[in-house]
Amino acid sequence: MRLQSLLIAVIFTIVTVSAYANETVSVYSAQRQVDVPKKAFVLFYMSSCPHCRRFDPILKHYAKTHHIPVLAYTLDGQSLPSFPNSVVPNRSEMQKFFPAGNPVVPTLFMMDLRHHKIIPLLKGEAREDQLDSRIRQVQMDDEL
Numbered sequence: 521m522r523l524q525s526l527l528i529a530v531i532f533t534i535v536t537v538s539a540y541a542n543e544t545v546s547v548y549s550a551q552r553q554v555d556v557p558k559k560a561f562v563l564f565y566m567s568s569c570p571h572c573r574r575f576d577p578i579l580k581h582y583a584k585t586h587h588i589p590v591l592a593y594t595l596d597g598q599s600l601p602s603f604p605n606s607v608v609p610n611r612s613e614m615q616k617f618f619p620a621g622n623p624v625v626p627t628l629f630m631m632d633l634r635h636h637k638i639i640p641l642l643k644g645e646a647r648e649d650q651l652d653s654r655i656r657q658v659q660m661d662d663e664l
Contacts, residue, residue, distance in 0.1 A: 567598035
């Protein structure tokens with residue numbers, strides 16, 4: 521039930537992001553069809569974190585190049601340049617992504633919207649090649 525609530529929140533947020541034909545699934549409502557991405561990044565960060573600031577343009581470039589939307593959560597209420605529409609997570613969202621508490625920033629997850637899965641990708645900053653390598657590893661393991 522919690523994952524379903526999160527999925528609805530993510531879908532609501534993601535439909536405001538441009539959808540790409542090869543990365544979307546169709547969701548039908550009573551009024552119209554909406555294309556929703558099959559996967560999305562979920563980023564947790566603090567604007568005061570130097571690692572987050574360095575990772576910010578790397579993630580933005582990777583996401584744009586690979587047509588993957590990003591749902592960005594700010595833990596200090598301030599946005600990063602690449603993600604000006606970041607939101608502050610509520611307690612329920614924090615518990616879904618960090619059940620043990622004490623989040624590390626930046627932390628990046630992949631949401632598999634087809635299978636309703638949250639997949640941890642990275643804790644801490646990474647270069648683009650490291651991010652790509654991790655995603656390829658996850659795709660082989662989970663067939664995203």
